[in-house]
Amino acid sequence: MAENTDLVILTVNVNGMNSPIKRRQIADWIKSQNPTICCLQETHLKQGDTYRVKVKGWSKIYYASGEVKKAGVAILILDQAKVKIDLIKRDKEGNYILLKGSINNEAISILNMYAPSGMALSFLKEKLRELQEEIDNKTVIVGDLKLALSELDKSNHKTNKKEIKEVNRILEKLGMLDLWRKLNGDTREYTFFPAVHGTYSNIDH
Numbered sequence: 001m002a003e004n005t006d007l008v009i010l011t012v013n014v015n016g017m018n019s020p021i022k023r024r025q026i027a028d029w030i031k032s033q034n035p036t037i038c039c040l041q042e043t044h045l046k047q048g049d050t051y052r053v054k055v056k057g058w059s060k061i062y063y064a065s066g067e068v069k070k071a072g073v074a075i076l077i078l079d080q081a082k083v084k085i086d087l088i089k090r091d092k093e094g095n096y097i098l099l100k101g102s103i104n105n106e107a108i109s110i111l112n113m114y115a116p117s118g119m120a121l122s123f124l125k126e127k128l129r130e131l132q133e134e135i136d137n138k139t140v141i142v143g144d145l146k147l148a149l150s151e152l153d154k155s156n157h158k159t160n161k162k163e164i165k166e167v168n169r170i171l172e173k174l175g176m177l178d179l180w181r182k183l184n185g186d187t188r189e190y191t192f193f194p195a196v197h198g199t200y201s202n203i204d205h
Contacts, residue, residue: 007103010035011112011142016044017053018069027055036078036103041114041144043072043094050074064090064097073097073112073143089131096127096143100134109134113143120146125170 010033017023017040030038038058043065045052050063053074060077062085071094077083087100095116100109111131115123124145128135135141 007037007106007108008033008035009037009039009110009140009142011039011041013041013114013144015042016069017072018044018049020052023053027053030055030058030076034078036081037110038076039110039112039142040074040076041072041112043074044069045072045074062088062097062099064094066092066094071095071114071116073114075099075110075112077103087134089134091127095123096131098131098134107138109136109139111135111139111141111143113141113145115144115146117146121166124167128170 010030014022014026017026026040043050043053043063045063045065046067046069047065050061050065053061053063053076055061055076057079058076059079060081060083062075062077063073065072073094073096075097082104083101084103085099085101087098089096089098091097094114096111096113098109098111102108113124113127
């Protein structure tokens, strides 16, 4: 049988992993999806608690966590994947982690981000500027950015067009594009529904 060389990347906001039941549910979900790479946001794990995350078959786990139970990101890589990590950069508050290296002999960088509420655009600007020397055409950015990248990412027409334009300007300057939108055209799919606003959004990328 030929070896499957497809690289499958999943990303999900788990909204906390301190509960043993929740950790088990997340582990079962990861195993059912069988990704090469799984990126988690909002783990809520403190620096000393990351050892609690165990997923059979994904023992290569890289974290960024703060000193309190908020934010937190993690990248899990399939044990069967041939991995070489040349660089790891972590945010001390657990809002991003960057891995740079190769998987199955293919160069890749993974930047997993969780943007703080109320300051998503300024956070994105600051961190991408901070990491710009590490971002290249092999970089994949995923995470809960709390930002729409297109007017199609909102279920109503009250989108912040100025903000969307600014986000895309930042990404284009780095040579980045919204891969999901590139592959799915005008499709509308949403990842978030705040009942207080009654609007569906796609702010996880």
